[in-house]
Amino acid sequence: MVNSRNSIQNSIPDDIALQIASSLEVMDVCSLGSCSRFWKELCGSDCVWEVLCKDRWPAIAWDQKSDQKMDSDSKGWRELYIFKHNEMAGKAALIHDFVERALAYESIEVGNYLKAIELLNSLHFGFKDVEMFLLKPKLHVLLNLVGLHYCIICLGVPVEYVVEALNQSQISERQVCVQWWKLGRWFYGFRLRDELHSRSITLGDLAAYNEEVLGVLHRGAIHEVIRVQISIAKPMHSSWSQQVAQV
Template identity: 45%
Template structure:
């Protein structure tokens, strides 16, 4: 919108219109609109929108940095993965557009994209089909992650069998389909019951 306003004086006038920025704000952060309406009498909707966008960017960046510092040889343990999703839920008024802007970026790894995907479906309750469209639009749908599980060996006639290792490679777009629901459920549970270690890593390092 700001770039469009730089095309000409007439476009600049139209793009600076308070009603335009009010609509953008209300569409992106409906829960915060009532409080913002009071502040808009002083600041104006454009300033409010820009400030809110920046605030979201800083808050989400903190989560992204936390994930980055928790990586171990490119892998993320389930406890840190689930913490990232929980930390996103603590950001007031965060919505699906914020996820698309800040987490579905090609500048971030597929693990960060996955955190955004999982949060959108599990916490924001965005339909998987809509998440899939957003991934396609941001050109990250084909990225792949690997989910590694270490399971306790089963007991067999009084003897415990060796621990079992299971690895699943799946694309972000596949995680929005029926076949990905099981993987998301496993990620949502984390390391519990028979699964005593769960790690997420990049399947394609060059992506």
């Protein structure tokens, strides 16, 4: 039997094989590396994992000696990627814990919601970190929302990329309800009752085009808005839905 390594080497030049491996996502690299000894050696090489590190964490100055680099002269890029991934997983656990503690009856006040966004920013999460640790169907939908908001508003990720990530994770149809109260208007010397506004919306629609709700979430309780509350959307009767839509 012809050795599989020689067979592959004869059919695919090493530089082409390296280009193939370097163009894959991390899970695909790991899968390809389990196919044969040839692919295992190639997919474990520093040049492949260096690309993966720099692609996932582009904000890090990898060319400088720093704690983030972990002295890559002595540690391979694959080991560095694993170390950094585990570090981000630990940070993600902090976000999960914070949001879960802030939840009250399946809702969260906008002050705590924005603190979760600030915490994400302080922990230097990238888009792919958010995809891996926050945009998952098994998590609470408000964690999904925090990740979505952070990517669009703080990271400036193009909307189409966020929508694609939601679709791939199969969470684009999950719904949240955002309610906000505005101070009642003054009318002939009397202040009218505070106005309640309520919007139930899917994550996909929110990411794609609903600037009103994202704007309310990003600004929080300021000026005429005295309170903002976010919760899981609950089914409503059609007549009530029509009334809310007219608010």
